[in-house]
Amino acid sequence: MHATDALNEADRLMTVCNSCRYCEGLCAVFPAMELRRTFTAGDLNYLANLCHSCGACFDDCQFAPPHAFAVNVPQTLASVRAESYRAYAWPRALAGAFDRNGLVIAVVAALSVAAFILGFAALNDPAVLLGAHSGPGAFYRLMPHNAMAALFGAAFLYAIVAMAMGLRAFLRDAGTPGRAAPTGVSLWQAVRDAGRLRYLDGGGVGCVNADERPTDRRRLFHHLTFYGFLLCFAATSVATLYHYLLGRVAPYPWYDVPVLLGSAGGLGLMVGTAGLLAAKWRRRPELRDDARFGMDAAFLAMLFLTAATGMALLVLRATPAMGVLLALHLGVVFALFITMPYGKFVHGLYRFAALVRYAGELGRI
Amino acid sequence: MSAVPEFARRYDTLVVGGGNAALCAAISARRAGASVLVLEGAPRFYRGGNTRHTRNMRCVHDSATAFLTGPYSEEEFWDDLLHVTGGRTDEELARLMIRRSRDMLGWIAEQGVRFQPSLGGTLSLGRTNAFFLGGGRAMLNALYRTAEDLGVVIAYESEVIGLDIADGRFESALVHRDGVRHTVRAATLVAAAGGFEANLEWLKEHWGEPADNFLIRGTPYNRGTVLRMLLDCGVEAVGDPTQCHAVAIDARAPKFDGGIITRLDCVVFGIVVNRDARRFHDEGEDFWPKRYAIWGRLVAAQPDQIAYILFDAKSRDLFMPSLYPPVEAATPGELAERLGLDPAALERTVAEFNAAVRPGTFDHTVLDDCRTEGLSPPKSHWARRLDTPPFYAYPVRPGITFTYLGTRVDGDARMRMADGKPAANMFAAGEIMAGNVLGRGYAAGIGMTIGSVFGRIAGQEAASHARN
Incomplete structure (x- = not known):
């Protein structure tokens, strides 16, 4: 379990995506994901900041909502990304x-x-x-x-x-x-x-x-x-x-x-x-x-x-x-x-x- | 008269179905000048049948390209097809398809579909199969955009519930949408509505009660209603009506549409036991890509149609990850308890297996010399003792991919009637006629080749028939 709902959801999605990999040609996020089988919060923050929010993987996904697997990578990574900004703020x-x-x-x-x-x-x-x-x-x-x-x-x-x-x-x-x-x-x-x-x-x-x-x-x-x-x-x-x-x-x-x-x-x-x-x-x-x-x-x-x-x-x-x-x-x-x-x-x-x-x-x- | 404007007019070509074959037919008919209506039974998100779950197509090409690592000749394609079908193929149609596949990569790309090099974990297909950038749904999205731009009319959630066919001539279709029935007329029909793998009642006709325990890997909309109506209207059937392509998938997958992420590639690394904790087949018979398709049927033959793939920590990271985590335990006995199996029986099976394993050099990239001796059934390759905790298990059930029964067609994708005459104005493409070429077995990406090649032919022929 991670500290936030967004991280938990991102972890779930990366497990789904890592089992599919159809999107690996779209951007950097998926090839980076494939180097891992489990995801720490740091990994997820890295992947979230790598995501440019282009949205292609959402429309290409056979498991996007309303599918029961409810895969929405751009939106979830946007939440994780925003949380990471807050976490890294100084002071x-x-x-x-x-x-x-x-x-x-x-x-x-x-x-x-x-x-x-x-x-x-x-x-x-x-x-x-x-x-x-x-x-x-x-x-x-x-x-x-x-x-x-x-x-x-x-x-x-x-x-x-x-x-x-x-x-x-x-x-x-x-x-x-x-x-x-x-x-x-x-x-x-x-x-x-x-x-x-x-x-x-x-x-x-x-x-x-x-x-x-x-x-x-x-x-x-x-x-x-x-x-x-x-x-x-x-x-x-x-x-x-x-x-x-x-x-x-x-x-x-x-x-x-x-x-x-x-x-x-x-x-x-x-x-x-x-x-x-x-x-x-x-x-x-x-x-x-x-x-x-x-x-x-x-x-x-x-x-x-x-x-x-x-x-x-x-x-x-x-x-x-x-x-x-x-x-x-x-x-x-x-x-x-x-x-x-x-x-x-x-x-x-x-x-x-x-x-x-x-x-x-x-x-x- | 129909209250729905797009159902009111008479079309040159009516395409029933919304997947790769249907869209290729619609686009090629439209490009040939026909007015085209596509009736997709599914809602917009689920459009495209099992094309949504595909990722590549197998086409002849003379040399390496930006996305393919080497050439793939007609002869090699034919050999591969002969091998997987065991000769159950219509050679004339198969060779036609293979010959026409040469132009398909270019043609599909012209319709807006993009390709990429083979995906991680699929290197064995990098030479023969062209992968869609973003997968099958991305491919579909591109085809739908192109079809819409060309002026093809597309109606979703429009299920065909009746076909008016007399003497091999299609007159009209009865369409059900929003609780209302509409009659849609067209000069020609292209049936591209898939097989019946999602129709459990139909599956039960041949498989009996065990079919209740089957999982359907793809769309819940492939119920075979159009196929059945065509056969009932006197179209000649082709392909084994009792058979379907079945693989062993995670038993925790949803009943429908679990797709690629519920598949498990770990059989060769461990042992597979049934409900009674007994092994029932050689897990190391051959490379996994050559054997995965037999395991659905093997599991279907076990009590309760369930089995368990067991492996230990040594193999944990050797195969592609999948959606659900494996069940984990410190000992085989404990694992049995978690799975609801008899611990003593499973411990005995593991002990017998371990005792039979001969020393060897493990290498999962070749047919290695790690095997059992004096065990029945044997494990011929990649046999390593299950001795390194934690121990893992995946429960598996038969996952149905597609069915083989279809409509007989000729080289123009024109349906043939049971009396041997060609249908007047009816064509078929895709899974609904795949049995002509693919009597049994499967080779990755061949379903998309059948769909694209015969879809394109069916569209051209339908348009030319309608306009004459």
């Missing part, structure tokens, strides 16, 4: 943030935004907050650069530390037994598999979502989101280098590298997250893990808002709306950073670690 006291995740993140986001608006208003003359600014250093008239860098640096650092601790917990629980270090080969294989979402593809047929036709676009939308996020990260990195190495102060003209990268990334993030959110909304009930809808939606909403407020700031930065928009954007970004370890963001971390382990187990394939 432990904040694990509860996963329970009503949508609400927690909405409250944190609202408080952050309010804090920035009130902070700007308290520290600045209303004329500054509501005035039009232009030229280098326009943003820093509302909030000094060093204050901004220190605050966001600290928030980012905290997120990194908390997520590193979570990753450590995952590796102890569901990582390679004996904790052999991942090889360069398995890391590179995992980078390639994650980078193209190899297993969000139903084994090459495509995924299902809203109906039984493999016409799902989540892979495309996830690419837009993920690579959009990376472009935004690159934009921030380039801007940081400009500031400290070249002494060039934001805002930058529209044709400059940080703005181009940020605009492309922002658009990708907006389209990608909107697409993923819509797909989540339309997902068939039998594939959904309704208890975690809030967590998934909150994370997508935060990414969308980050991109949308950033884009609005870019378009309206020379107008009197800039002050409020900047507060809005910084509030959302700040909330995104500090809630990262306690929301859907961690899926990428654990899934990547699971892919590394898979590549190590199965060899280069």
Whole structure:
């Protein structure tokens, strides 16, 4: 017996699936399952995080509900996966943030935004907050650069530390037994598999979502989101280098590298997250893990808002709306950073670690 | 007049059944220009009969492919078929099927079905059999999508309860749906509604009361009603009416539809005893893939149609896992108690077996030299003493896969009447006519070959007949 109902159900299903194996060509979960005959909680957490929730195995299963064996792997592994996020949270006291995740993140986001608006208003003359600014250093008239860098640096650092601790917990629980270090080969294989979402593809047929036709676009939308996020990260990195190495102060003209990268990334993030959110909304009930809808939606909403407020700031930065928009954007970004370890963001971390382990187990394939 | 719109019009081709053969017939008829209605008796989830439980098909191919490890020639296919049927096959039809199977992998793929290399635990089939990516239900889903896209009309939970046939000519079918009867007319009929393995009353006609203890491995919807109506309407029968393909499956499986996961591949690693704790057949006669299909009948012949596969800790991980865990105990006597057998009798059987085991080098990948001496029945290979606790047992019962009785057809998949004349407008494909090719025995994946090849032919011929 395992500690939770979801783990017990996953154990039951893996016994069914291991006796059948018809789905082994669909993704990584089933070949990894076949290496085992019994399943520890760590094994199940590993398999759950390896699952990309493509849904193909549900429609392909002759034992899916209403069959008496009631095999629903995507839904069960989604529950196990969400429980594993909670179990790996650091510090432990904040694990509860996963329970009503949508609400927690909405409250944190609202408080952050309010804090920035009130902070700007308290520290600045209303004329500054509501005035039009232009030229280098326009943003820093509302909030000094060093204050901004220190605050966001600290928030980012905290997120990194908390997520590193979570990753450590995952590796102890569901990582390679004996904790052999991942090889360069398995890391590179995992980078390639994650980078193209190899297993969000139903084994090459495509995924299902809203109906039984493999016409799902989540892979495309996830690419837009993920690579959009990376472009935004690159934009921030380039801007940081400009500031400290070249002494060039934001805002930058529209044709400059940080703005181009940020605009492309922002658009990708907006389209990608909107697409993923819509797909989540339309997902068939039998594939959904309704208890975690809030967590998934909150994370997508935060990414969308980050991109949308950033884009609005870019378009309206020379107008009197800039002050409020900047507060809005910084509030959302700040909330995104500090809630990262306690929301859907961690899926990428654990899934990547699971892919590394898979590549190590199965060899280069 | 019918209140159900899809039943109101007259179709070129009516396909009865919803599995691989039915869909291949429907698709090929539709592609040949016919209007097609498919009547599936099962609800949507259970559509497809036993195709849901299949996973591969056996086709001729000239060279290795991305999914097949080597070539499989017509001659080799024919030899394999001759071997498993012991010659009980219609050579002309069998050779036609084998020849046509060469195009099937490509044709099936064109209908949206995807393949993959052979599954774990099935390496022996990697050269001859192409495995469906995601298994039989995935294959069916692809065929149904293609059929729908082509404009084939599909009606679920629509059971055919009557056929209007006069002088070998099909006129209409009486269809039962939602408590209402409808008459459906069509120019041609393709019967692809499977065998009668799920019809216990029919099985009892030949097996008597023991059939009550049989488990049905696949769909509960293969009740053979269409087959019986056709035979009653004067279609010539083919295949042994008393026989069915039966394997020994876990006795704890549900009565119907337990599928592949209730099979047990461990007979060769231990001994098999009946209710009286006695052995009754050589467990190590030959490789398991060559022997698994005899064990259903062997168990059916035992008292209460039950038997127990016994093995010890040495063999625990040597075979494919299955759904239910084995019964476990520290001693054979204790195991007997758990199973409800006479402990003294089982201890005696195990002791006699252990005493008869000769020293040898165990290797389950070859016909090894581990055997018994002076024991009846003997165990010819892989005989190792049961001496390492814990001891394990799986209770097994006969699991019925399919039946052999069918309708006689010719090379156009056209049914033949008992008076020797070809039927005017009636065709058959799949398990309902498999007995033409497969008089007895089985070779993995051949049911799907029969279904696809004759389904495709039946669809083409029906369409061409209807449109002329």
